[in-house]
Amino acid sequence: MEDEPAPYSPQLRAVLQDLDREVRQFDLRLLEAGLTDDVRGLCDRLYDLEAESAAQRAEISRLHGRVPRLEDQVHQGRGWLLHLPDRTTALEEATQKLAIKVRSLVTLLRETLSETVATLRILILRSLPQRPWMLLNQMQKLRSFLQRSSILAAYIARRSGGRNTSFRRACFEHFNFSDYAAGIHSPSTQLELYVEGTHLARPEGVLEVQFSFSGGLQRATTHRLHSPALRAAADGVLTSKDNHKACDERNKVLFDQLCRSHGAYSEVLQQLASSREGTVIQSRLLSKVSDTTAARYLRSVQLFFCAFEELGGNMDAIDQSLFLDAFFALSRGSESGPLSNSINVLKALRWYKKLLAISCLPDLYGTAFSLLSSPAGQEKRESIPLPLSFCSFPGAHSPFGQGKPGRQDLGGLLLGRYRCQPPLC
Incomplete structure (x- = not known):
């Protein structure tokens, strides 16, 4: 009994020493009385049990010292789990934006490759010999020269003996330059190359110009050019309409969860519960705000009530001081974000209270909430006083x-x- 555990106080240690002394005296009396070995065994067993109890008390005191550290770790884990949905939502939004950028990049790459192929085809066509165009220009110059030069025309008429008309008809009437023009700079060819490099469908009709000379006169035949029609959207492309639809579905799921949790405290939900069209009307409660705004408000409300319940709050009997503590803990957390910002949380709570008419919530327009949601004070400046x-x-x-x-x-x-x-x- 000399090596007693450390947690003993001096008074308890003195009492134990007195007991030890009395036990030793009792042991000596037993020896003098000549008692049996059974009594001695029982005494030894009693000593062993006392030593084991002292060791267990020391272990309990050591475990009691570890309890505060475990409580701190559990509190940190709860705070991390509280902000985990916020970070998950932000990660999902970033992933959707990245997917949209990747799809737009793939579309831009396809357009660039198509335009490159179209440019190469135009360069190949332009590299063809220009002799048909040169021949066309020479024929036009010759015709204008023959018309302006009356002396040369009369000389040709005398030399040909009236065969000028047949000569001009043979040169110009049966010679069609449209084949050469279409082969080099055809508008239909250029439109075809342009259409292949863009998202426009092939037009039904293109502008076609044919040149023919008959009796020295030029005629042109044109067809109406129809406006190009837009092609349908490519498969697999995520549009803004799809994003809004997915956001609307997430909002409905989250709003249904909140309605199930707070349905007993909402006058609006109690009225809808007794209506035959209550489900349809409840689905239209979020139509007054946009889907992105509703998503932010609902997530902020969910985070606030999670913090309120973690602090021990109860909707049946709301303590305003505990309500303020939850608001302060959420808005001043170590991992604050746009959904847990003080101003955003207060706006979301006011919107939620007004939407569902939850009368048990405290006054959110009071001085305490206004002070907690107000931004930090900035340095105020005054104008320079002038004489x-x-x-x-x-x-x-x-x-x-x-x-x-x-x-x-x-x-x-x-x-x-x-x-x-x-x-x-």
């Missing part, structure tokens, strides 16, 4: 007063810059 003589100078020499033109301009500039009021005369 009265300086303020009277712009007024005296303003464009409305009297003075030299240069001083009037300077006075008007100072009035506009410092917002000085001219003195009243």
Whole structure:
């Protein structure tokens, strides 16, 4: 009994020493009395049990010291789990944005490759020999020269003996240059190359121009050019409409969870429960705000009530001080985000209370909530005080007063810059 455990106080240690002394005296009496070995075994067993109880008390005191550390770790884990849905939502939004950017990049790459192929085809067609166009230009120059030169035309008429008409008809009437023009710079070819490099469908009709010369006159045949029609959207492309639809579905699921939790405290939900069309009306409660705004409000409300319940709050009997503690803990957390911002949380709670008419919630327009949601104070600045003589100078020499033109301009500039009021005369 000399090596007693450390947690014993001095008074308890003195008591144990007295007991030990009495036990030893009792043991000596037993020896003198000549008792049996069974009694001695029982005494030894009693000593062993006392030693084991002392060791167990020391172990209990050591475990009791570890309990506060475990409580701190559990509290940190709860805080991390509280902000985990917020970070998961942000990660989902970033993933959707990344998917949209990747799809747009793939579409842009396809367009670039199509335009590159179209450009190469145009360059190949332009590299063809230009002799048909040269022949067309020479024929047009020859025709204009024959029309303007009456002397040469008369000479050709005398030499040919009236065969000028047949000569011109043979040269121009049966010679069609449309094949050469279409082969080099055909509008239909250019439109086809442009259409293949873009998202436009092939038009039903293209502009076609044919040149023919008959009796020295030029005629052109045109067809109406139809406006190109837009193609359908490519398969697998995520549009903004799909994003809004997915966000709307998530909002409905989250709103249904909140309605099931707070249905007993909402006057609106109690009225809808007794209506035959209550489900349809409840689905339209979120139609007054956009889907993105509803998503932010619902997530902020969910985070707030999770923090409120973690602190031991109860909707049946709401303690306003505990309500403020939950609001402060959520808005001043170590992992604060846009959904747990003080101003955003207060707006979301006001919207939620007004939407479902939850009367058990405290006054969210009170002084305490307004102070918690107000931004940090900034440095306030005052304007530089100007002497009265300086303020009277712009007024005296303003464009409305009297003075030299240069001083009037300077006075008007100072009035506009410092917002000085001219003195009243």
